[in-house]
Amino acid sequence: MKTYLECIPCFVRQAYDALRQVTGDEELMHRVLRRVLAASAEFRMDLSPPEMAQAIHRIIREETGDPDPYAEIKARSNAAALRLLEEARPLVEGATDPFAMAIRFSIAGNIMDFALTSNMDELDLSSLVERTIRKTLDDAAVDALRQAVREARTILVLGDNAGEIVFDRLLVERMLPAKVLYAVKGSPVINDATRDDARVSGMDRLAEIVDTGNDAPGTLLAQCSATFLEHFKTADLVVAKGQANYETLSEADRDLFFLTQVKCPVIGRDLNKPVGSWVVQYHRGGGHV
Amino acid sequence: MKTYLECIPCFVRQAYDALRQVTGDEELMHRVLRRVLAASAEFRMDLSPPEMAQAIHRIIREETGDPDPYAEIKARSNAAALRLLEEARPLVEGATDPFAMAIRFSIAGNIMDFALTSNMDELDLSSLVERTIRKTLDDAAVDALRQAVREARTILVLGDNAGEIVFDRLLVERMLPAKVLYAVKGSPVINDATRDDARVSGMDRLAEIVDTGNDAPGTLLAQCSATFLEHFKTADLVVAKGQANYETLSEADRDLFFLTQVKCPVIGRDLNKPVGSWVVQYHRGGGHV
8 A cells, every 4th residue: 555645754753752751851762753754755655654664663663772662562462462362262262253253352352452542551451342343344254264263274473462462372273273384573663563572472372483585564474584485475365464564565465354344544545444443354366366 | 721732632733623624735735744744753742832833834825835724714603603693683782791691602602712713603592502502601700890890990801712702792782881992913813813704704793893913723822913912911801712811811810701612621621621611811911010
């Protein structure tokens, strides 16, 4: 997906909000914001929005001198999610359709992204379950994904944030006995899951952990490692989680499924869904892979 | 008031929103946004936010080649306000405290500022009256203003937006028989009222219209004409309307009254009022004038 003009104010807002989470140093913030503004002015609109996020978070890491400014936020997200996981599991196992319920919790986990702007401690299971159960999902798309999981021997799940990765365990458990590869980022960017989060979440005991080989949110194929690209190409099924994966793979040249919440109007228009909706969407890559 | 880091994302957002109102030309918009981003990066934080708005709107006027891009929006705001004025007047005249009610409508008129982001036609008197009547005002400050009006022979009202200027008539009518000067901008900036709006609104039949002599929102004394500064210095009473006047005059060296809605958290903190509240505030200038 290309970048829209509408994304530009959002880049600056997100940079400010993300920065506010990791420092109270006004001079440092101003220095970062000045660089973000300059980088936004130069940004090529044919690139996808996560490429701007990548640039912003490189600036934040450089200026703060901290290679992982969101480490603490990620740790809190994982801890909160682990606390909720044990309560969520019986709801999946006891559901009429456990696979569909696992998908729901996996998409619900995307709420942990709000770690950046809200208080993790306030997140309780009841509010999560409420969201999880009342949301409309595309039943046909869920059935198509169910069928694809049944037929696949190797499944690549493209992960999103810390915290969310914990809930993804419920989905990955329903993908077994296929061989599941779970992709995290090659190095820290915002609150995206890395190999550390794969360990803390316990995901590494269910799936083989692979990484994109880079620090872009989503999956920027042009920057991914050869190893990752081989997995991406050869997996029988790819499931891509979160908005950044949609933004970077909406024109990908292979079949895959997107699982995401629609959090912004630009992506809503691209997907033809209102903001706030939950998406299970099959993407047809044209059979070139 | 100085500019806070929090204002920076808002500058970019406001530029985008304002631009969207006057053009659908994506290339033009991108050109303007790039210049706004660069200007925001260079902006001196010891200046007040309206100085950034002045820069942004100079860029918009330059790039669109239109000296008054919001002319149509201002015309619609004035027309909508004139339609509501005749319904509002009996409510002022029939009120227990007509002066306080006139102040309420004058502050309510600040809602016309939403012209930039909403549909004027949807604004009806009932919703305006509802807001107008239920808001809490500082009664002591209203009484202080009432007393100041009674004692003043010359009153300078610093206007804000088109549309709003129509409702200000109700207040100016309650200031007579003092000699009232009503200040508009020296030339167009956003939807701020100019001499044209003073005529269309009928304000010119109640008050002597003066202008700031420049194109800054609010009242940037450093840029105002000598004529304006003389009025500002010698008026027995100054009433400053809207946020931009607060931002530019919050450290002014003369006594005045602010009448405004609190529309942003930065100004809310400065005034120690929640966003959404309505303010009648006496400002003491230290007696140096």
